[in-house]
Amino acid sequence: MPSWQRLAAAGLVLLVALGLPFVATGFQTLELSYALIFAIAILGLNILTGFSGQISLGHGAFIAIGAFVMAIGVHLYNINYLATIPVAGVVCGVLGFAIGVPALRLEGIYLALATFALGVATPNILKKPTNITGGVKGIILPPATSPVPDQVSDEQYFYFVCLLVAAILFFLAWSILRGRTGRAWRAIRDGELAATSFGINIASYKTLAFAVSAAYAGVAGALYGIATGFVSADAYPFQLSIALLVGAIIGGIASLEGALIGGLLSEFLPIYSQQLLFPISKQLANAAPGATQGLLLLAIMFLARDGIAGVLRSGYLRLRLRLTREPSPVDTKQPPPAV
Numbered sequence: 178m179p180s181w182q183r184l185a186a187a188g189l190v191l192l193v194a195l196g197l198p199f200v201a202t203g204f205q206t207l208e209l210s211y212a213l214i215f216a217i218a219i220l221g222l223n224i225l226t227g228f229s230g231q232i233s234l235g236h237g238a239f240i241a242i243g244a245f246v247m248a249i250g251v252h253l254y255n256i257n258y259l260a261t262i263p264v265a266g267v268v269c270g271v272l273g274f275a276i277g278v279p280a281l282r283l284e285g286i287y288l289a290l291a292t293f294a295l296g297v298a299t300p301n302i303l304k305k306p307t308n309i310t311g312g313v314k315g316i317i318l319p320p321a322t323s324p325v326p327d328q329v330s331d332e333q334y335f336y337f338v339c340l341l342v343a344a345i346l347f348f349l350a351w352s353i354l355r356g357r358t359g360r361a362w363r364a365i366r367d368g369e370l371a372a373t374s375f376g377i378n379i380a381s382y383k384t385l386a387f388a389v390s391a392a393y394a395g396v397a398g399a400l401y402g403i404a405t406g407f408v409s410a411d412a413y414p415f416q417l418s419i420a421l422l423v424g425a426i427i428g429g430i431a432s433l434e435g436a437l438i439g440g441l442l443s444e445f446l447p448i449y450s451q452q453l454l455f456p457i458s459k460q461l462a463n464a465a466p467g468a469t470q471g472l473l474l475l476a477i478m479f480l481a482r483d484g485i486a487g488v489l490r491s492g493y494l495r496l497r498l499r500l501t502r503e504p505s506p507v508d509t510k511q512p513p514p515a516v
Contacts, residue, residue, distance in 0.1 A: 273391020
C-alpha cells in the first residue's frame with residue numbers, strides 16, 4: 178500500500194476513533210479504552226517478537242511493573258496520573274534493557290523459558306515490599322476524573338487519554354520501524370549471521386528491542402492501573418502474558434495494524450463469546466473465552482500465518498490488482514459483424 182494510502186487509512190481510523198465515545202455508552206467507552214491499552218502492550222510485544230525475532234512469554238511482568246510505578250507515584254508521592262505514564266515507560270524501558278543484556282546469551286526455547294520465569298516470578302516479588310506495594314492487598318487509587326465534566330464524562334476523558342497515548346506510540350513505532358533501526362531488527366530476525374556480515378551490531382539492537390518493548394508495556398500497565406483504580410500483583414498473572422502473545426499472533430505478527438486488531442480481539446472476543454453462550458449454559462459461558470481464543474489461534478496457525486491483518490492486506494492487494502489489471506486482447510476483441 179502506498180504511503181499516502183496508509184496515511185489516509187490511518188486518518189480515517191483516527192476520525193472514527195474520535196467519534197466513537199460520543200455514540201457509545203460509558204461502559205462501552207471504557208471497554209474501548211481497555212482495547213487501546215491492550216493494543217499498546219501488543220505493539221510492544223510485536224516489536225520484540227515480530228520485528229526482532231525474540232520470543233517473550235513474560236511480557237505481563239512489565240505491565241505489572243508499569244502499573245505499580247504509576248500507583249506508587251500517585252499513592253505515596255501525590256504525582257498526577259498523567260505524569261506517571263512516561264515515568265512508568267522509562268522505568269520499564271531501563272529494566273527491559275537490563276534484562277535484555279543477559280538474554281543475549283539465550284535464544285529460541287531457552288529465551289522463552291527465561292521470560293516465562295520472569296512472568297511467573299514478578300507478581301510474587303512485587304508482593305514482598307508491603308509498605309510500598311501494599312502486599313497482597315495492593316493499592317487502591319482514586320478514580321481519574323474529567324477536568325471538564327460538563328462537556329466530557331470521566332469515561333470519555335480517559336478514553337481520549339488512551340487514544341492520544343496510543344496514537345503517539347503507534348506513530349513512534351512506525352517511524353522507528355521504517356528507519357535504520359527497523360531494518361536492522363528485521364535483518365536480525367531473518368538471519369543473525371547475514372546481519373552481522375552487513376555490519377549490524379546484534380547485541381545493541383537486541384537489547385534496544387527489549388528496552389522499547391518493555392517501555393511500551395510499562396505505559397500500557399500504567400494506563401491499565403488507572404482504568405481499574407486498583408493495582409495488585411494478583412491482577413497480573415502469567416496468563417496475561419500468554420493472552421498478549423495470542424492477541425499478537427491472531428491480529429498479525431510483525432504488523433502495526435495487527436497490534437490494533439489484537440487489542441480489540443483481546444478485549445471484546447472473551448466478553449462477547451461469553452455473553453453469546455451464557456443463555457445456553459453457564460458452564461459453557463465460563464469456558465468460552467479461553468476456548469474461543471484457542472480455536473481462533475489454531476485457525477490462524479493453519480490457514481493464515483500472518484494473522485487477520487495479513488488476510489486483510491492480501492484481500493486488499495488482490496482487489497487492487499483486479500481493479501488495475503490491464504484488459505487482455507481477448508477482453509477487448511470486438512465481436513464479428515452480423516451478416
